[in-house]
Amino acid sequence: MSLRELFFGFDPATIAKHPECFQEINDVVDSGGKRTVPMEVLSLSLSRTGTASMQAALSILGLKTYHGFQAMANEHFNLWLAAYENKYHGNPSSECPKLDLQFFDKVIGRFGAVTDMPTSSFAEELIDVYPQAKIVLVSREENSWYKSWGNVMFSSYDSVGLRIAAWLDPRRTGIFFKVFIRGVVQGHFRSNSGEQFRRNSIPVYREHNETVRRVLKERGEEDRLLEYRLGQGWGPLCEFLNRPIPEGIEFPRVNESAVMDEKMKVIMLNGVRRTAVRWLSSYYTLSLLLVAAAWVSWYVVQGTTLAS
Numbered sequence: 001m002s003l004r005e006l007f008f009g010f011d012p013a014t015i016a017k018h019p020e021c022f023q024e025i026n027d028v029v030d031s032g033g034k035r036t037v038p039m040e041v042l043s044l045s046l047s048r049t050g051t052a053s054m055q056a057a058l059s060i061l062g063l064k065t066y067h068g069f070q071a072m073a074n075e076h077f078n079l080w081l082a083a084y085e086n087k088y089h090g091n092p093s094s095e096c097p098k099l100d101l102q103f104f105d106k107v108i109g110r111f112g113a114v115t116d117m118p119t120s121s122f123a124e125e126l127i128d129v130y131p132q133a134k135i136v137l138v139s140r141e142e143n144s145w146y147k148s149w150g151n152v153m154f155s156s157y158d159s160v161g162l163r164i165a166a167w168l169d170p171r172r173t174g175i176f177f178k179v180f181i182r183g184v185v186q187g188h189f190r191s192n193s194g195e196q197f198r199r200n201s202i203p204v205y206r207e208h209n210e211t212v213r214r215v216l217k218e219r220g221e222e223d224r225l226l227e228y229r230l231g232q233g234w235g236p237l238c239e240f241l242n243r244p245i246p247e248g249i250e251f252p253r254v255n256e257s258a259v260m261d262e263k264m265k266v267i268m269l270n271g272v273r274r275t276a277v278r279w280l281s282s283y284y285t286l287s288l289l290l291v292a293a294a295w296v297s298w299y300v301v302q303g304t305t306l307a308s
Contacts, residue, residue, distance in 0.1 A: 041112070154194065
């Protein structure tokens with residue numbers, strides 16, 4: 001990815017690497033809002049706990065896995081924003097009247113597993129609506145998590161470039177930013193400032209993991225839970241899911257920070273580019289209309305002159 005792509009269009013390699021940043025018709029439309037495969041695995045850890053690696057691992061095991069990257073399709077963002085409004089701000093809507101099976105099947109009906117946010121923000125609801133699914137909770141040393149979390153989340157909150165891109169491109173980048181601010185920062189992390197967001201992050205991280213454990217314990221379903229630690233490899237996960245260890249394939253290790261950093265740059269550049277193209281197109285259309293109006297006026301005047 002390069003700045004050149006802002007002016008001359010994105011390279012096919014960039015689009016292939018980050019397809020969700022360019023997607024216009026998403027899985028909600030394709031699935032008709034119905035579940036097409038059983039929900040088998042809910043990996044409910046917060047972002048920055050190796051969720052991209054877990055997505056890759058579950059995919060290798062044959063599970064189509066929903067990650068936060070998939071939410072980057074515009075319609076998904078609208079639905080997740082409605083879900084955050086419902087749960088954390090008490091504002092149900094026509095897009096999300098209830099956080100029930102019907103709603104979640106509409107959003108993630110073509111996926112047999114989930115990982116990362118925004119799904120992990122709805123851990124309790126997902127545990128309830130998919131009672132047959134197994135639960136994975138990835139543990140990461142909290143100071144290490146906080147550093148990784150902050151590299152993306154705090155920098156995104158502080159990013160002037162992202163705020164400008166959201167203002168310039170409200171239909172897509174703007175919705176993404178609303179989900180982040182209204183849903184993650186103000187909702188899940190109960191924060192109304194950057195300082196509060198930083199202060200609340202570790203307590204909410206602890207609280208989230210304890211909530212997953214508590215809900216399953218209250219239901220008497222602790223056997224649904226695998227507490228997985230980064231670096232354990234295939235063994236515990238495959239045993240828990242009753243799947244054979246993939247031969248000759250190492251457990252994936254995705255550099256999530258680098259991937260997310262690049263996706264954020266693509267989102268911002270694409271938002272600015274879309275706005276520029278829209279403005280230029282509008283200017284071009286207006287210019288054509290003015291030329292056409294001038295020509296019609298000239299034609300009318302000439303016709304009048306000739307007639308007289």
